[in-house]
Amino acid sequence: MGMVTIDCADPQKLAAFWSAAVDTAVAQDWGEFVMLAPAGEGQVRLAFQKVPEPKVGKNRVHVDFETNDRVAEVERLVSLGASVAYDQVGVVPGLDWTTLADPEGNVFCVGQAH
Numbered sequence: 001m002g003m004v005t006i007d008c009a010d011p012q013k014l015a016a017f018w019s020a021a022v023d024t025a026v027a028q029d030w031g032e033f034v035m036l037a038p039a040g041e042g043q044v045r046l047a048f049q050k051v052p053e054p055k056v057g058k059n060r061v062h063v064d065f066e067t068n069d070r071v072a073e074v075e076r077l078v079s080l081g082a083s084v085a086y087d088q089v090g091v092v093p094g095l096d097w098t099t100l101a102d103p104e105g106n107v108f109c110v111g112q113a114h
Contacts, residue, residue, distance in 0.1 A: 003035070003045040004063070007055075017103050018035035018046050020080045043111050051082035055105050063108040064097075074098045077110065 007030045015026050015034040027037040032050040048061075067073040077100055078084065083101040085107060097111035 001044055001049050004061070005047040005049050006106055007051040009050050009054065011050050011051065013053075014104055014106075017081050018048070023079055027081070031044065037100070043068045050082075059107050062106070065105060065108070065110045068109060070096060070098060070110050073110045074100065080113055082108075 006014065011032060011034040012029065015029070015036060019025055019036050022027070022039040024037045024039045026034055028035045032045065036045055037046040038045050045079070065073060074084065081103045082100040085101055087096070087098050089096045095111055095113050097109045099107055099109050101107050
């Protein structure tokens with residue numbers, strides 16, 4: 001897989017959030033389509049495509065972050081503009097996660113195995 005594209009109202013705004021979130025930069029900006037550089041060799045790129053309709057309901061696909069310090073990573077992402085939707089602690093044996101939303105309401109998760 002080479003790239004995941006997220007439909008949105010403001011590609012530049014989401015590209016700014018996600019480039020900070022995954023520690024990369026904008027590779028190309030064609031106005032209505034913005035593509036980030038891969039965060040590392042072999043990593044999947046993220047792209048943001050302007051669409052006319054607003055987001056309605058839950059995402060059918062979402063991004064998951066893996067970390068050794070879920071609380072610190074959630075705090076970092078919130079400081080960049082994400083909002084916390086809910087925590088799932090102790091629901092699945094060996095895995096805790098927090099569901100967040102990016103500035104346009106697209107959900108994503110930060111998980112930590114234990």
